[in-house]
Structure formats: C-alpha cells, structure tokens
Amino acid sequence: MKIRFQNIKRDTNKWSILLLTIVLFVAIPIGTIFFNLFYGPGDTWNHLVVTLLPNYIGNSLVLIIGTSILTLVFGISSAWIVSRYEIPLKKQLEWLLILPLAIPSYITAYAYAGIFDYGGVIDKLLPVKFDIMNQFGLIFVLSASLYPYVYVASRAFFINQSNNIIEASKILGGSERRTFFKLILPLARPAFVGGLILVLMEVLNDYGAAKYYGVNTFTTGIFRAWFSLEEPETAIYLSAILVAIIFILIVIEKRQRKRIGYFNSSKNHQNLKKHPINKRIKTLFFTIVLIPVLCGFIFPVSQLIYWAILTYKEVFTTDFLHVAFQSFTLSLVSAFFAIIFALALIFMAKWNKLSIINAITKIGTLGYAIPGAVIAVGVLIPTLSLDKWLITFFKNSFDLKIGFIINGTIIALVYAYVVRYIAVAYNPIEATSLKMGKSISEASKMLGKSNLRTFIKIELPLLKPAILSGFILVFVDVMKELPLTLILKPYQINTLAVKAYEYASDELVAEASLPSLFIVLTGVLPIIFLNRLISKAK
Template sequence: MFSGPGESWEHIKEYLLLDYLSNSIFLMVSCSIFTLILGVIPAWIVSTYSFPFRKLLQWLLVLPLAFPNYLTAYAYAGFFDYSGIYEQILAKFFEVDHISHIDVMGIWGLACVMSFSLYPYVYLSARSFFINQSQRQMSAAKVLGAGRFKAFYSIALPLARPAVVGGLLLVVMEVLGDYGSAYYYGVSTYTTAIFRSWFSLEEPETAVYLSAQLCIFVLFLIVLERGFRGRKKYQFNSESTYRMIKSTSNAYRQIMFILIIMIPISLGFILPLIQMLYWASITFVDVWSTPFLTIVWSSFYLSMITALICIFISLFLIFAAKWSRSHVIERLSSLPVMGYAVPGVVIAVGIMIPTLTFDKWLINMAKDYFNYSIEFLINGTLIGLIFAYVVRFFAVAYHPIEASIQKTGIRFDQVAQMMGVQKWKRMLQINIPLNKLGLISGVMLVFVETMKELPLTLLLKPYGIMTLSVKAFEYASDERIAETALPALFIIMTGLIPIFLLNRMMNI
C-alpha cells in the first residue's frame, strides 16, 4: 500500500502524508473533546432538571444537525471576515477597528466550527441514556452524601460511556469524511488529499491508495471501540427501575442552565443562520433564477429516488431475513449497513474504478459482437451516482425501519398466518401500515442526507447535473461566498423536517 504506482506517490509519502495524518488526527481529537463538552453537559441538564423552556431548548439543541459542516464553516468565515457582521458590530457600536479581528481560517478554527455543527450526535446519544436512567443509583448516591455534580461524573457519566462513545464515533466519521470545510479553510486532510490526487494530479492510483488507507483507519477505529468496550454490559431493567425524576432548581440556577444551553444553540444554529439570512438578503436577486430552480429540482429528485430505493431494499432484506429464519441470510442482510461508516469520498473512489472497468468491457463487447457503439452505462451517469448514494445512506433507512418492525412485534403476523394470509399480503396489508412512521422517518433521513452530501457528489455527478450542495461549494470556491446562502437555506429547511420527526419520536 505504501509504494503506490502513482508518479507523485513517493513525494506524497515522504513530504505530505505525515501532514495529512497529523491534521486528521488533530481534528478527530479536538472535535471529540469539544463535542463531548457541548453535548454531554446540556444533555445532563435537560434530563435531570426542571426549568422554564426546557422542552423548547432540548428541541433547539438538535437544530445544528440541519447545517452541514461546510455550510457552518462558510457562515463563520463570513461572520468573522474583515467586512463581516462581527467587524461591523465592533466598528458601529464600540468604535473598535481590526485590532480585535478573529481569524478562524485555520485548523483550530476548523475544529471549533465543525464541533458546533456535530455536537448533536453526542447530545442525542447522551440524552437518550440519561432520560431512561434509573433513579435508584442517584438516590443511593444522595444517601451516601454525594451531590448532583459528583453523582454525575462518578455514576451517570461512566454508565453513559457506550452511548457517548457511540455519538463520538459518528462525530469522528463525519470529521474524516469532510471535504468542503477543510478545503475552504486550507487544512490538508486525507479527504482533501484524495481529491487533489484525483483532480489536480490526475492520478487515480494515488487516490485509491489514500482511500484504502482512510478506510482501514476508519475500520481500525470501529474495532478499537468494540475492543475497548470488551464484554462490559450496560443496561437497566425498565420493569424494576424508576426513571430519573427532574429536580426543580432555584431561579438563579434556572437562569444559569438556560444560558449554558443557549451557548451551543447559538454557536451551532443561530449565528450561522443569521449570517446566511444576511447573505440571502443581499444576493437573492442575483441567485434566484430559472437555472437555480433547476438545481433545486435536480437535488430533490435525486434525493427522493435514493430514499425510495433505500426503503425498498431495506424492506426486502428485513423481511427476507425474517421469513427465511436463517442466521446466514440474517448476517448477510446486515452487511450493506456498513456503508455509512465509510467516508463518502472512499465510497466514490471505490465505485468509480470498478464501474469504469465494467463500462469499458461492456463497450468493447457491444462493439466486437454487435458492431454497436454505446456510451458509459454506470460511470459518470445518474445510475452510478444514485448507486453510490444508496451504498452510502442505506443504513440511514434500514435502522429506523428495523427498529419500528421489531417494536410492533410478531403477534399480528401470527394471527394473519393462522388465517392463511400469504407472506407478501401480510407485509403489504399489515406490516407496512403498522410501521408508517418508521418508513417516513427512513425516507426523510435519507432524503436530507443525500441532499447534504458533497464529496461523493463532486466525484461522481454527471456532466450537466448540479445539486444544491455542489453549487454552494462552487460559489465558495470562486470566492462568491455570499451567494452560497440561498442554496444553503434550501438545504437547511429540508434538514429541519427529520429533526422535527426525530424529536416527535423521542417524545419530547
């Protein structure tokens, strides 16, 4: 692997590879620390204390998920620019010049900005554990003289480790797969190196080697987490425990809790949204046009087709494993969900090379045996792009549908089977209607994830096809960053829909 055939591979290995690795690891570690702080503390507060606007705030804490990393990065770059809102406020109200300028265009700024948009992964995992945590452990700690804070870091936090680590693992996957933010901030990572090798150096072999290394690194992290967990089991028997009772705090603490929770909400959603709305107000006339509406339509139908295909495949695999009752088929049906753990750029490279080989073979076959010329069937076409989307986001549809089907149980199936109803009729007439919420959630989650996806789309999109994410990236690359606002707002608005559904499902 470390002696790739690309002409520039030796140069990359000797002078640049260590830089790619160190930057990627730094972003992983720093984002993990920042998201841990921004996610766990608010999760503990909203789960254990009662104060005004608690339900509203715990919903608002999830909103940064509507912002893709690269859009948050663009917003902060503009906000702290020399002509940005921050400088304008200082000059107008405090008469302060550029002495207090904040430069976010670096690796530290990138780590902070990515953490602001990724902390909800940790927050949701931690809150899901805390709200179902038993009151008995906390009561025992109180009897032994431990305060709430000591009980938090001595009992609740260690018990929540699997949930928190699971959220952190999602953060790390997003960091390693990010391209738009790192490219715009000028930080060299493995993902930016893959793109540079493919487009600038025109060396697919080098891009493949870098992709393989990144994929192995991701799998190593997953195995490391599983190994670190070992055989430890963390569970509560819901029938024999009492859920956490929220404590009523005094007025001073209530204000303090609200201010603490507003920090991640402001950094991850309110401030970037203000910047995007400001840009949209000054660029709307220039951006809004018929070609832009065509881009919106392209993004919509690509996302919807991908979502529907993922739903159909998920239903087929789930019921195939259910009806066959074979452990082998059950194991095989869960293999496609591993695609979500692999960065989008790695999937794109992994699909592009074999499909290119297949298309060339197909063209030669058509020419040799039928004397007929055909174009590429998969590579560089919508078929290849949608296929890559399905590989990337299949797990996003599979898990909510599987969880919903498991929750409904088998009693209705058993009754219908006793009445002689065939399997496919049971699925269409009983299972699908009973699991409508899981199906709708799967469709919306895949739809939004597809619309936000950038690296995979950049590599595989056909010529002449444009999406909102790619258009926003092109505007930023051309230093027309203010014009990214309108595509960004469309992506953000669609991202708010599954967040609303997610909170409804979590009984907020």
C-alpha cells in the same frame, strides 16, 4: 462435511439467492477498494508518503482530538442540564439544541468565514481581528455542527435514568456534582461514546469545510490524488487507510459497549426528578445551554439570512430553481431506492433459511460508516470497467459505437447514494420490525398466505411510520452530501450542495447563502421529528 453441504442445499431457496445478490450488489464499492489494493499504488505514492501523508495523518488526529473534546463538552453538559434541571425556555432549548444537524458543516464553515471576515460582525464589534480560516477554526466549526450527535445520545440516556441511583448516591453522602461525575457520567459512557463515533466519522468524511479552510485531510487528499494527480491507484490507497481508521473507531465503540453496562430494575424504576436550583445557577445553566445553540444554529443561520437578503436578486433565477428541482428529484429517487433495498435486506433475511447468508446481511449496511469520497471511488472504478466492456462488446458484436451507459450518469450517482445511506433507512425499519415480532406473520402463513403476500397486506402497513422516517432521513442526507456528489455527478446535473460549494470556491460566499438556506430548511423537519421521538421516551 457432506451432511453440512446437504443441509445448505436443502435450506437454499429463492430468497437466499436474491438476498446474496443484493448484498453483493451493495458491497461492490467496498470490495473494489479492497481488491484494487493488490494492484499497487500510483507512481507518486512514495513521494506522497514522505511529504503529504504525515500532514494528512497529523491534521486528522488534531481534528479528531479537538472535535472530540468540544463536542463532548457541548453535548453532555447541555443534555444533562435540560434533563435534570428546570431552566428558562427549557422546552424550546430541547429541540433548538438538535437543529445544528440541519446545517451541513461546510455551510456552517462558509457562514463563520463571513462572520470573522473583514467587515463582518466580529470585525465591527471587536478591535482585535481573529483568523478562523485554520485548523482550530475548523475544529470549532465541526464541533458546533456535530455536537448534537452526542447531545441526542446522552439526553436519550439521561431521561431514562432511574432516580433511584441518584437518591442512593445522596444517601451515601454524594453531592449533586460528585454524583454526576462519579456515577452518572461513567454509566452514560456507552451512550455518548456512540454519539462521538458518529461525530468522528463525519469529521473524517468532511471535504467542503476542510477544503475551504485550507486544512489537508484524507478526504482532500483523495480528491487531490484523483483529480490533480490523475492517479486512481493513489486515491484507492488513501481511501483504504481512511476506511481502516473508521473501522478501528467502530471496533473500539463496539468493545467498550460490551465491557460497560448495567441493569436497571423496572420494578423499582423512578423517572428522573428535576433538581431544584437557585436563580443564579439557573442563569448560569441557561447560558451554558444557549452557547451551543448560538454557535451551531443561530449565528450561522443569521449570517446566511443576511447574505440571502443582499444577493437573492442575483441568485434566485430560473437556473437556481432548476438546480433545486434536480436536487430534490435526486434526493427523492435515492431515498425511494434506499427504502426498497433496506426492506429487501430485512425481509429476505427473514424468509431465507440459511444462517450463513443472514450473517453477511449487515455487510450491505456498511456504506454509512465509509466516507462519501471513498464510496465514490469504489463506484467509479467498476462502472468505468463495465462501460468499457460494453463499448467493446457492442462494437465487436453489432458494429455499434456507444458512449458511457452507467459511468458519469444519474444511475451511478443514485447507486452510490443508496450504498452510502441504505443503513439510514435500514435501522428504523429493522427496529420496528423486531418490535412487531413473528406471531402476526406466522398466523398469516398458517392460513396459507405466502411470505410476499403477508408482507404486502399485513407487515408493510404496520411499518409505514418507520418507512416514512427512514425516507425523510435519507432524503435530507442526500441533499447535504457533497464529496460523493462532486466526484460522480454528471456534467448536466447539479445539486444545491454543489452549487453552494461552487459559489464558495469562487469566493462568492454571500451568493452561496440561498442554496445553503434551502438545504437547511429541508433538514429542519426530520430534526423536529427526531426530537419528538426522544421526548416520547419520557
């Protein structure tokens, strides 16, 4: 024990202390939720458990099951068809299939509410009126918005699939259909389940669409407990249950990845060959691929454009431009700090010599797996306590009366964004840094250069593409974020996402189209960038 302590003392350096500080700083919201559980629930908790909690659990399970089925059908079928067969407009469909990711699910929900509403397109074309403002309508909307997670993961697997496996199956008498269901689909399971886990985390994080469609979920329950019941304790308990569900999903995904895998010899690898099909099958497959594109992007964007043409004179004002500027600025600042913290976590872990601290570095990237509403609650409580302490301190020490310094300010909001999206910046930078290896940095150190100088002069320039991609992805995610922003934004600050939500909540759905279209346009660039990355894998 004494020797081990001496080793820790010997290996501890300034990077160890800084790395531990950053990890603890980023992990504060998660730790807040955990430690506040020991204070007990609010006064209405027992009533909520009997009356509302079963409804939250039931609705969330139905959403998870329904969305899982529909996203798997949309995502896997589309990915296999564009990877395996030559169909009309294949190259265009490859990137159109990803574009629904550019539209937040709550915006898609607003668009479909208008499409199915009285006087909408469906009402004019069909004699039967369909009510989409329910649980099943929400499943359809979420599936149409989120299936690209499954599509991207599945397509990345399929285009790297060796043709040898398919040829071996056919030699043994397997048909094209049987080969897909019995061989290719089981092999692709780790890929599409990984995409499905992201879908389910987004489903559990959703607030805007569920609230607008009147479906009670854990996220809407957290908002109700915090704002309507004014019981932070109850909100924390609901947040803890939601976090537990998320981590169960993550554990399941990690386990199945370990259990299932195969090795594909690079010596005998042959790229997946296109399978010839007749004209009738081509038309069928083209229709199958076109359906998710229409449902996830073409229909909702067309509705938004139609509304924007009708309402832009009332909505496109100087106030709107001011909100757009605030939204862009917040996203830029948050993306910048997310990149800074991600770089610090990655490189300080390399420069630190303590393996025990390196092991906990990943804690700093857990925020993306936790819903925005939970992160907001985890930020709000400690910042409120810190502000109260500062107010008391300044009053007693200097006889000064001050207001809140952190809580209810941009500082708390940007901090929450960084905690939530640091993993989005971390992953592409870490992947690129691992490809770089250690030889370049070690050669620089042998020439007497410090870690920091080596990073600035050599490693940082090599990381520019990864940093740019991480920056763009964080920027877009912050632009779309709704539940976290609703809880933490200062009164004088607004974003396009909140503006669209406010219009829709006031039954001014058409007016919500312009801010929604601005958000969609900012999401298209990284989607095209993502498609190019996947295509390079060919």
